[in-house]
Amino acid sequence: MSALPEATFLAFCSGMATQALMQLGEVPFPDSGERRENLPYARYTTDVLKILRAKAEGNLSDEERSYLDAAIEDLETRCAQKGV
Numbered sequence: 639m640s641a642l643p644e645a646t647f648l649a650f651c652s653g654m655a656t657q658a659l660m661q662l663g664e665v666p667f668p669d670s671g672e673r674r675e676n677l678p679y680a681r682y683t684t685d686v687l688k689i690l691r692a693k694a695e696g697n698l699s700d701e702e703r704s705y706l707d708a709a710i711e712d713l714e715t716r717c718a719q720k721g722v
Contacts, residue, residue: 647694647698647702648701648702648705651687651690651702651705651706651709652705652709654683654686654687654690655687655709655712655713657683658680658683658684658687658713659713659716660673661675661676661677661679661680661683662675662677662680662713662716662717662720663675664716675720677717677720677721677722678722680713680716680717680720680722681717681722683713684710684713684714684717687706687709687710687713688710690706691703691706691707691710
């Protein structure tokens with residue numbers, strides 16, 4: 639059994655961003671290896687990341703803020719390209 643990553647805010651946000659990429663069909667789901675889209679959930683997951691960033695404002699490290707900004711911008715672009 640592989641070791642779990644440290645439970646950090648950055649690791650949590652990274653997992654959410656990866657989940658959104660799976661929902662966009664950009665990354666295969668680990669359980670099946672298949673790529674499948676669930677665009678409404680991709681938009682929802684992106685919106686949750688935006689809420690987390692807003693609620694954590696003032697408590698984020700520079701690394702966390704930079705990661706969230708880049709991840710949200712990337713996901714927003716990908717959602718827009720897919721029309722969601």
